[in-house]
Amino acid sequence: MTDPTPPASPHRPSPRRPAPTRRPARPLAAAALGALLLAGTYAGATAVFSSRAQTLTADLTATLRARAAASGAQVEQVSYTRGFTHSTQVLRLTFSEGGTSQGLIVTNDIQHGPLPAFRGVGQATVTTTFRPEDPQAQAAYARAFPNRQPQIVTAIGLAGDTRSRVDVPGGTVTEQGTTVNWQPLGGTMDVQGNDTRLNLSWPGLTVSDPGDGQPTSGSIGRVTLTGENRRNGPEDPIGLGRATLTLDRASLNADADSMNLTGLNISADTTAQGDYLNSTVKYDVGTLTLPGPDGPQSLRDLQLHLSLGHLAREPLARLTTLLNEASQDQPDASGAASDPLAALSPAQQTQARADLLALLKDNPVLRLERLNITQPTGNVTLTGQLSLPGAASLSDPELQGLADQPAAALSLADLQLKLSGTQAALNTLLGNFGPLAELADIDTLLGAGYLTRSGDQLGLDLRFEQGRATLNGQPLE
Structure with missing residues (x-):
């Protein structure tokens, strides 16, 4: 009895099998997974940079404390509030002179990396503002800067380098008949490793007082401060470099x-x-x-x-x-003035x-x-x-x-x-x-x-x- 299915001929193609059914692609799922991984990576990086920002802030505070101590001032940390993407540090800078002391409150608002405030790539962005501790001085400060306070914005790069922008708004204030008008002050300070560069510029100010029939006026015209310093290492307290202060003109007219x-x-x-x-x-x-x-x-x-x-x-x-x-x-050691x-x-x-x-x-x-x-x-x-x-x-x-x-x-x-x-x-x-x-x-x-x-x-x-x-x-x- 013969097989009803004839053998396949070597010259005749075999019957084609049906192709397997493909599942439709899931681009949304892939995107969601990618976003989840990205968010997780960013969250992990932010947590790392949050801790790193606190360390960097402590380093900057130590540097500020050392420089302030060299000029007879004292720096103490009032508080440090650490968040996930944002932290706040409050310092008190105290100046003592003639048996009296004056305090300045320094606030550092810190945006953590790796994308601090989504303005760039880095470890952190620190916005520093100031205000006098004395209530009367605070009120005068608020009158001088009613809309925008002076600030320093410091960007800390991934390698630890920093770039600071100084911004002091211009303004006008009148106290007891004397009017002071000043122009905005701006500039930058860059720190790269052991190298520091400073560049500040201020167009100046004018002062006028009508007096009692004897007016007094004065002016300061364009001030610049530039400098560069290179240290042998972080332990070098002196370094090598140059600093220059220029004043184009100044005048005082009284009677x-x-x-x-x-x-x-x-x-x-x-x-x-x-x-x-x-x-x-x-x-x-x-x-x-x-x-x-x-x-x-x-x-x-x-x-x-x-x-x-x-x-x-x-x-x-x-x-x-x-x-x-x-x-x-x-900082308050007795006799330090006469004997260092x-x-x-x-x-x-x-x-x-x-x-x-x-x-x-x-x-x-x-x-x-x-x-x-x-x-x-x-x-x-x-x-x-x-x-x-x-x-x-x-x-x-x-x-x-x-x-x-x-x-x-x-x-x-x-x-x-x-x-x-x-x-x-x-x-x-x-x-x-x-x-x-x-x-x-x-x-x-x-x-x-x-x-x-x-x-x-x-x-x-x-x-x-x-x-x-x-x-x-x-x-x-």
């Missing part, structure tokens, strides 16, 4: 008297040379007009340039850190004196690079320097003895001062001081040998070398 200043430039520069630091501070004024006994006195090209060189970097850094920590731990070591423990005082001796033994030099005054009658210039070469042989007990007998340091010092100027310029300068001009007559000083003449220039050369004094090369008895 018939007036004061005008233009072109103020203040700069500070710290550089390294091997294991030593050199610091320079310069004050320059373009023009200065002051009231005088015979009418306005006009001065120009005022220059005061100071430098402190050959400072051993390591002992200076240790000493600075020690004093900053002591000011932070004991008074706030230290006995062990810390021993360490501080050792660092101070190390500084002195390397013979740092304080230089008056230039003190110059230009008048219509000519220039008067003063230069000089001070060093302590005798301190190289000091012992710790001898160093302690100098605190009780500061005059003993004169035997360790080398001092040099040089004065030069025309007779007309010196006469004009002394004449601005009224009675001093009568006591310091130029001809009398020349006759007594206190001044020397070379052409049209008068000069003075005072030297004090470890107990031996000379004036213009002649011994002083």
Whole structure:
């Protein structure tokens, strides 16, 4: 009996099987799953950044506390409220002066990352606002800034770098007849690792007071503050860098008297040379007009340039850190104003004196690079320097003895001062001081040998070398 189904021929295709039924795709389910994973990831990241933001805020607070302590202020945390996406920190900054203290309340509103306030990617965004603690000062502050308060907005990047924007609104306020009008202040501060850059700008303000028929007015025109600093590491309290403050103009007019200043430039520069630091501070004024006994006195090209060189970097850094920590731990220590070591423990005082001796033994030099005054009658210039070469042989007990007998340091010092100027310029300068001009007559000083003449220039050369004094090369008895 044969099979009714014939065998398949190798040349004839096999019958096609029906394709399996496919289920319809579920894009909504996939999207929901993706959104859930994204939300979970964001929630986890936010929780991590919430904790990290608190740590960063604590670091920033510690930095603020150290800087405030260096200027005699005190910082304490009032509260810290931590939330999931938002936290709030409240600090009290206290300034003490003349037996009285003033408090400033600082509030940090913190938006956590990784998308703080959905404005960018980072660990956190901190908005800092301020208000006086005193109720009367608070009321005046509210009148000055009725709509928007000054604030600093700091964005903390994923790597810990920060960028802060300073925003102080402009405004006008009148108190007891005096009207003050100020322009907005703005700027930025960037911190990247151990590098800090600052750039602030303020167009200025005007003040007017009608008085009782004797109006007074004043103005400040365009102020800028720029700077950059690079530290060796987070433990370096000094760093290297430069800062510059400029003031285009300032004026004060009261009745018939007036004061005008233009072109103020203040700069500070710290550089390294091997294991030593050199610091320079310069004050320059373009023009200065002051009231005088015979009418306005006009001065120009005022220059005061100071430098402190050959400072051993390591002992200076240790000493600075020690004093900053002591000011932070004991901000109200008695005697700290007259003796900065008074706030230290006995062990810390021993360490501080050792660092101070190390500084002195390397013979740092304080230089008056230039003190110059230009008048219509000519220039008067003063230069000089001070060093302590005798301190190289000091012992710790001898160093302690100098605190009780500061005059003993004169035997360790080398001092040099040089004065030069025309007779007309010196006469004009002394004449601005009224009675001093009568006591310091130029001809009398020349006759007594206190001044020397070379052409049209008068000069003075005072030297004090470890107990031996000379004036213009002649011994002083």
